[in-house]
Amino acid sequence: MIRITKSQPAPAPLTTRGAKHLLKLRATQVADPAACRVPGNKLLESRDGIYNDALVKARLLSDQHRKCCYCESRPTSVSYGDVEHFRPKGGYQQVRGGTLHKPGYYWLAYAWDNLYFACHLCNQEFKGNYFPLRNPTKRAACHTDSLAQEQPLLIDPATEDPARYLTFRQDAIAPKRASRRGKACIEAFGLARxxxxxxxxxxxxxxxxxxxxxxxxxxxxxxxxxxxxxxxxxxxxxxxxxxxxxxxxxxxxxxxxxxxxxxxxxxxxxxxxxx
Ligand SMILES: [Zn+2]
Incomplete structure (x- = not known):
């Protein structure tokens, strides 16, 4: 992992179609917050045609030099990558493989800051909906809550320098100074696979x-x-x-x-x- 600089402004599909659909998602949540918390409900489902739009993917690829945001490998013709939501949009797990809590960070489904390009393995086989916080009681539960109080264990490469938490000896990756966050990233993204x-x-x-x-x-x-x-x-x-x-x-x-x-x-x- 290295630091990633996101180009500005956000790609048009996010600020036009995405912003429009976000209003609907917010209204749905406000109308019945309890229903949105029911396990397995799909009330706040986002539209993959918006965040997966070719313009969005092209910008992510360009900003990230066609590399996965987590493992830094270049997906090949036999292994395509995905548009990844750093904070999971549909539901989240505090514990790997544990309960999928609803809703996810639905209000960040079209947020440019929350999107990355990731390889299939880091995204789908490893991270998935896992998004642990140091203190889970501080988790933002809806669009009116503040993200500032969250202390994520995973490193956001656009706002933090991963080199503070991760190091290598030859090919072997390790948490820097036994960093808990470095260890969490290695496990969550499968960086030692x-x-x-x-x-x-x-x-x-x-x-x-x-x-x-x-x-x-x-x-x-x-x-x-x-x-x-x-x-x-x-x-x-x-x-x-x-x-x-x-x-x-x-x-x-x-x-x-x-x-x-x-x-x-x-x-x-x-x-x-x-x-
Ligand atoms: Zn990867």
Whole structure:
């Protein structure tokens, strides 16, 4: 996870169709608050056609450099991502796998601040409707309650820097200084799942290769080592120089916001540029 900057203003579908439907949701809640609390009721259901609108998804993808807001991997052609509600819109769980409480944060269904792009695994297989608070009695229960009194255990990447709570040693993620919030994020988003660890290991290997290749000096006159490298790799001088330039670029850009797994790279190589 790294900090995410949301572009402004909010995408039009949220402020037009979303704002209009929100008025209906508020009126429904005010008319019968008790009915909205009944388990399984669908009175405050939001319209996925609004927050899933192509314009909304495109903005999230652009703001997040096409990376999942939680695991920082880039969903591929075989694994699409979702528009994710940080505070769950339909119902919430204080305990993972526990009771689904109603209503959810229905008034944030179209709130730009509450939306992210997340990979299928982080969003659906792990986080789902889980949204624990340090003190559950402070939870906002409807649109007139204040969110300011809530102390979420999960880190909101647009308002907080995840690096304060999470760190890495090589591919292994860990809570920083035994942070409770860091631990909660690792569990809630599945940030230590085996397939993700394997991808981080592969990423670090590629970076090591880039660092080694990038350190080669292929300027003229060629050293004996450089000549030997070109012969072994069966490369012309121009091809070798292009390879080295590419490797140096990959290494220098590895900790930028746009780079995959930038949070892990920053924790392991703090001297690399981040902007
Ligand atoms: Zn993810």
């Amino acid at each position: 085996p397939e993700l660890i394997n991808r981080r290991i592969e990423h670090l290997k590629r970076l090591t290769h880039a660092r080694i290749i990038g350190a080669l000096d292929l300027s003229l006159p060629l050293s004996a080592t450089a000549s030997q490298f070109l012969r072994d790799a069966r490369l012309s001088l121009a091809e070798g120089q292009a390879l080295v330039a590419d490797a140096r670029r990959i290494w220098q850009e590895a900790a930028l916001d746009a780079a995959e797994f930038a949070g892990m790279v920053r924790a392991n190589f703090p001297h690399l540029p981040t902007v």
